[in-house]
Amino acid sequence: MRDRMRFCVPCLFGVEGLVAQELREMELEEVQAENGRVLFSGGWEAMVRANLNSRFGERVLLLLGEFPARSFEELFQGVKALPWEELLGREDQFPVTGSSLSSQLHSVPDCQAIVKKAIVERLKAKYRLSWFPETGSLHRVRFRILKDQVSVMVDTSGEGLHKRGYRAQSNEAPIKETLAASLCQLSRLRSDGHLIDPFCGSGTLLVEGALLALRIAPGLQRSFTAQAWENVPQSLWRQERDRARAQERRETGFSAQGFDIDPAAVELTLENARKAGVEEYISASVRDIRAFSQEGRYGCVICNPPYGERLLDVRQAQQLYQSMGSLFRPQRGWSFGIITPDPEFEALFGRKADKRRKLYNGMIQCQYYQYFRGEEKGRDAAPTAPR
Structure with missing residues (x-):
């Protein structure tokens, strides 16, 4: 992957300012708060730091691309144009989930199928394979279509960041x-x-x-999906845990x-x-x-x-x-x-x-x-x- 990437931290409505401030205090760059999410830029080191240290964010997503789409063809071509081979190996898993709100493409199951097909077609051309076993490391793909604008992301966290590792059990009405x-x-x-x-x-x-x-740091006692990714050096996880x-x-x-x-x-x-x-x-x-x-x-x-x-x-x-x-x-x-x-x-x-x-x-x-x-x-x- 590129040395500089764009990441997205979804968060509870009302705490976007807190998330933006904590990311800036982590010395992350180009922090931008939006409704329900905060964006920042950096390399894999920035991703690891945000996962380990974010108290208020829900997860850290790699933002692969954004583009408008009002038809399935536009969605397919937009997803296919993204550099999936830089992230996904020949055996990696890439299940797709997503959401759609106030958009022409309102059927989430149909959009899931289109996104999956576009990724497969891109990888077929790059790896010259006809099918993919998906037995390797997990790369959960997430898409969001909001007012016909598509965001395509890959989850680096796995379980939500609220899962700190200390609360296996809770009372009947826990607070997140x-x-x-x-x-x-x-x-x-x-x-x-x-x-x-x-x-x-x-x-x-x-x-x-x-x-x-x-x-x-709230994430010191847990693991993250991206720890199993081949293109994220293990030394970064050790370095950032020591820093925390x-x-x-x-x-x-x-x-x-x-x-x-x-x-x-x-x-x-x-x-x-x-x-x-x-x-x-x-x-x-x-x-x-x-x-x-x-x-x-x-x-x-x-x-x-x-x-x-x-x-x-x-x-x-x-x-x-x-x-x-x-x-x-x-x-x-x-x-x-x-x-x-x-x-x-x-x-x-x-x-x-x-x-x-x-x-x-x-x-x-x-x-x-x-x-x-x-x-x-x-x-x-x-x-x-x-x-």
């Missing part, structure tokens, strides 16, 4: 690791801060907060506390903290939210309180929000972040948020309500992000 990390960043969690989650569940917010505060470990800062004074009414959730939190290698920074215990108290001069509360879809569950959730409003008191040095899909949250909580942001928890549209103004002179008490 990438979203949890985003909430910690939006709350400007300090590297020496004190993080509290009074509804800790499986501990995802606490673990992601620790990884962020301690500068531990050298940036860790474990002596920061950071601590995190989790509480939950379910003893099994508390045990799961502690187990996941151990698997992530941050157990010494995280404590968890059984406690009802009504026993919450603001102890100490500083605290950063981030939580994903339970909510339900049945009427009774909704009523219980709303009563919970009212309790939180009386327990989470404005105080200098303390900040509170609550993510919920309930549009009546502020009225139930009893105060308008100092800041709110639309985010998605899976397919559920939510708001992230942030409270950080203390009683003293109404000044912003939100701590700064780790450096």
Whole structure:
């Protein structure tokens, strides 16, 4: 492949700015944020670095090409024109998946077949073979057709980047690791801060907060599809893992506390903290939210309180929000972040948020309500992000 390529990082709507900023901090080039994705340029080294270090992105895709297509013939010719032989060997696997939105070519199965056929025809001409066994390394091809504009990509990550490797199990309503990390960043969690989650569940917010505060790369404990690609040197993976470990800062004074009414959730939190290698920074215990108290001069509360879809569950959730409003008191040095899909949250909580942001928890549209103004002179008490 070429020394300089274009890559794409799909992400949750609402966190594109966070992804763009983290890619720039990785010293990656030509970073460009778009709706639902962020682009950057570089060689294989840049791809490896993004996979290992991205906290907020969903995966890293090699962007092979983009072109307009309003007919199957245009789609076929556009895909066939791409340099597939530079990436795919004679035996490599190349399954095709994709999506289409607001486009003339709206049948995804038909588009999949056309894309597959175009790749095969290109490889037939280059390798002078009539068929391909596809028993080698995996190169999952993804296409996106949006308003008749085709993007053709190859997945370098494999499992989504939210799969950090520490959460084999979770409670019934887990928050995605990438979203949890985003909430910690939006709350400007300090590297020496004190993080509290009074509804800790499986501990995802606490673990992601620790990884962020301690500068531990989230991808160190997992593997990636591109590790098996012949044209990506293994030395790059070793080099970038060493680079990531050298940036860790474990002596920061950071601590995190989790509480939950379910003893099994508390045990799961502690187990996941151990698997992530941050157990010494995280404590968890059984406690009802009504026993919450603001102890100490500083605290950063981030939580994903339970909510339900049945009427009774909704009523219980709303009563919970009212309790939180009386327990989470404005105080200098303390900040509170609550993510919920309930549009009546502020009225139930009893105060308008100092800041709110639309985010998605899976397919559920939510708001992230942030409270950080203390009683003293109404000044912003939100701590700064780790450096």
